[in-house]
Amino acid sequence: MSLLTVSNLTTRFYTREGITTAVDKVSFTVKQGEILGIVGESGSGKSVCCYSLMGLIPSPPGKIESGSALFQGQDLLKLSERELRKIRGNSVAMIFQDPMTSLTPHMTIGEQLIEAYRVHNKSTSQQAKLRAIKVLQEVGITNIEQRMNAYPHEFSGGMRQRVMIAMALITEPKLLIADEPTTALDVTVQAQILQLIKNLQISHNLGVIFITHDLAVISQLADDIVVMKNGEVVEAATANALFRSPQHPYTQSLIAAIPDSAKPKNRHAIEVNAGDEIKANAAATPLVEVKGLSKSYSLTQNTWFFSKKREFKAVDNVSFDIFKGEILGLVGESGSGKSTLGRSVIRLLDADANVLRIDNTDLQSLGADDLRRARKNLQMIFQDPFASLNPRFTVFDTLAEPLLVHGIANKNNLLQKINELLDDVGLERKHIRKYPHEFSGGQRQRIAIARALAPQPKLIIADEPVSALDVTIQAQILELLLELTQKHGLTMLFISHDLSVVRYLCDRVMVMNKGQIVEQGETEALFSSPKNSYTQQLLSAIPTLKVSA
Numbered sequence: 001m002s003l004l005t006v007s008n009l010t011t012r013f014y015t016r017e018g019i020t021t022a023v024d025k026v027s028f029t030v031k032q033g034e035i036l037g038i039v040g041e042s043g044s045g046k047s048v049c050c051y052s053l054m055g056l057i058p059s060p061p062g063k064i065e066s067g068s069a070l071f072q073g074q075d076l077l078k079l080s081e082r083e084l085r086k087i088r089g090n091s092v093a094m095i096f097q098d099p100m101t102s103l104t105p106h107m108t109i110g111e112q113l114i115e116a117y118r119v120h121n122k123s124t125s126q127q128a129k130l131r132a133i134k135v136l137q138e139v140g141i142t143n144i145e146q147r148m149n150a151y152p153h154e155f156s157g158g159m160r161q162r163v164m165i166a167m168a169l170i171t172e173p174k175l176l177i178a179d180e181p182t183t184a185l186d187v188t189v190q191a192q193i194l195q196l197i198k199n200l201q202i203s204h205n206l207g208v209i210f211i212t213h214d215l216a217v218i219s220q221l222a223d224d225i226v227v228m229k230n231g232e233v234v235e236a237a238t239a240n241a242l243f244r245s246p247q248h249p250y251t252q253s254l255i256a257a258i259p260d261s262a263k264p265k266n267r268h269a270i271e272v273n274a275g276d277e278i279k280a281n282a283a284a285t286p287l288v289e290v291k292g293l294s295k296s297y298s299l300t301q302n303t304w305f306f307s308k309k310r311e312f313k314a315v316d317n318v319s320f321d322i323f324k325g326e327i328l329g330l331v332g333e334s335g336s337g338k339s340t341l342g343r344s345v346i347r348l349l350d351a352d353a354n355v356l357r358i359d360n361t362d363l364q365s366l367g368a369d370d371l372r373r374a375r376k377n378l379q380m381i382f383q384d385p386f387a388s389l390n391p392r393f394t395v396f397d398t399l400a401e402p403l404l405v406h407g408i409a410n411k412n413n414l415l416q417k418i419n420e421l422l423d424d425v426g427l428e429r430k431h432i433r434k435y436p437h438e439f440s441g442g443q444r445q446r447i448a449i450a451r452a453l454a455p456q457p458k459l460i461i462a463d464e465p466v467s468a469l470d471v472t473i474q475a476q477i478l479e480l481l482l483e484l485t486q487k488h489g490l491t492m493l494f495i496s497h498d499l500s501v502v503r504y505l506c507d508r509v510m511v512m513n514k515g516q517i518v519e520q521g522e523t524e525a526l527f528s529s530p531k532n533s534y535t536q537q538l539l540s541a542i543p544t545l546k547v548s549a
Helices: 046-053 081-087 109-120 125-138 144-148 157-169 187-204 215-221 239-244 249-256 267-281 338-345 368-377 395-405 414-424 429-433 441-453 471-488 499-505 523-528 533-540
Strands: 002-015 018-031 035-039 062-071 092-095 175-179 207-212 224-229 232-238 288-302 307-322 327-331 355-358 378-381 459-463 492-496 508-513 516-522
Touching: 002 046, 002 207, 018 035, 018 046, 018 062, 018 207, 018 224, 018 232, 035 046, 035 215, 046 062, 046 175, 046 207, 092 157, 109 125, 109 144, 109 157, 125 144, 125 157, 157 187, 175 187, 187 207, 187 215, 187 533, 207 215, 215 239, 224 239, 224 249, 232 239, 232 249, 249 471, 288 338, 307 338, 307 516, 327 338, 327 499, 338 459, 338 492, 368 378, 378 441, 395 414, 395 429, 395 441, 414 429, 414 441, 441 471, 471 492, 471 499, 492 499, 499 523, 508 523, 508 533, 516 523, 516 533
Parallel strands: 035 207, 035 224, 092 175, 175 207, 327 492, 327 508, 378 459, 459 492
Antiparallel strands: 002 018, 002 062, 224 232, 288 307, 288 355, 508 516
């Protein structure tokens, strides 16, 4: 039975730069009790498409030019704002990507759920509270009386997403639209949320539109899939037919870009050069030596009557080595201490350690001036390049600064050195005078990588450098990192919660949980035969393409 039928939907944005057709003659059907997946990269129009249905496109500059969206006999595109308000959050509900920006920070979870129910239903506060408790139980939240009085910031990312799902379900909608609801979550939490959505869809006989750029995720969930590119539907099929035999080249490229257990074809050359050197140096002094590193934070809990201090150990007595030319992976869930460890290794954070040595330099003994000079050999690539790049600096300024500060270039050869860096990371030289906001996310990450390469460092810490990127852009950046490792003999600590990416890229892997390294070993050995129960749990939660025979 058809729940929603969208026909020839076209949405345009009218800006100073001209007219952009974000959604171009899109058609699809959502059946009751089934999940429709809408996939595509950033800018493909998938979110704009669904926001158009809900009347959430800002006008101006946005305008729905044509089309129809029949939901239970009503055309959503022809309804007034007042009529749409009765449907939004009631018959049709949405789960957004970032629950922290969707939840009100100064209201408790209970207050927000009760408000959402009473807006659409005539009820007493007690009736609304009982309904709120019931949906929180459905989404797997425990200690409900306590949780009802908690604020959003007191929940983890996964728990906040469960609250968002509870808020969407509280009015018992017929259609649920989920916009990238698991993108920012760890692999184990993601698996829990996906299973929860699937269970709720079955138990409530919901129609679901699930928007994502992750094909492995959608293959686990969807009955039918629509693939979008540049605002258009390029392919539509059942999930099984699409993954077994994708027809459109774009769909084929998306599927091919998913990291899997296979090593890249050019990996052999890297292993010959870097891997042999790692083995040759195994008995010698490693490039990076870390022994007994710990980092603690003092937390203060204030109440009306007293203030209580406690110590939180983010990193607890961690030891490891990294050899020249090696990519060492560091994996674990959010809050496991990965980023704190990475920053402590190069003294962006001060930590306690028995040994903290890089290329026979004792970093702990360095004063401020010496440490500043040592920074030439220690570089970092951050998760969000837009936040880490100076918005007032052009590409030229961004790359010129480290080259000049560390004496790698002078005024005579500066332009040549910058052009060589741009060539290395695959950016066109003509973009040299552009600012960060003029680039895509993948291009900005290439600039950040070029900046890290500029001082010719001995060690690079890459902290989740591809987690915010689309699958095809992610594949390009991973390939770039492999090529640069081969060309420049880079040594890297690669931090990620995406185990598929780590398997594709890294020579060895360390698994971190609650501030401690619980397992480490060569990548394929660890993936094929994990010893620790936490490692086994992480590996079992990796989403893989699901195709029925």
